[in-house]
Amino acid sequence: DVKVTQSSRYLVKRTGEKVFLECVQDMDHENMFWYRQDPGLGLRLIYFSYDVKMKEKGDIPEGYSVSREKKERFSLILESASTNQTSMYLCASSGRRAHEQYFGPGTRLTVT
């Protein structure tokens, strides 16, 4: 059974804190993705990675960075959290084609 796991389901952080969201997949997938989901806006791509140590900006990379040191793990970093980064964050992984994406359960982040 394929699995994408995210380190936390719920997270509350203070403004200015450095926040790490971790995602792990067990399918040996090349591609991994980070999205944020907000009411009325759907899923918006923050960053994606097609190989270890490789990354590409998505549509809304500002305020975020990523790290992929191992194939199975993709981390999203909020260098200095702000209240407008309060959102649901979804991680996904896929084989060579994006439509083969499998999603994690999401992390609901609240920045106060």
Add this chain to the structure above:
Amino acid sequence: KQEVTQIPAALSVPEGENLVLNCSFTDSAIYNLQWFRQDPGKGLTSLLLIQSSQREQTSGRLNASLDKSSGRSTLYIAASQPGDSATYLCAAEETSGSRLTFGEGTQLTVNP
């Protein structure tokens, strides 16, 4: 840049009704069109994938159609059930296969 729009944003129907969810996209040069389901607080699950050379795909009570020339896709749900209540998202896959662009989603409620 691809933009994907879904109408309506929310829909409430009585059990047993047939219904149609709409998805439109601005760039017809897509590789695939995909429909997902998302239950509250959960990740996404793929329902149907329509390749660009296809016109429709069916799975049980679900039927999805694709008209690339007009930039439209529809998801038809027959004989709706309360268990169909969820958010439905469509996503267009770029021809490079590197990413999906999602619509805002339609929140469906089927009342017993």
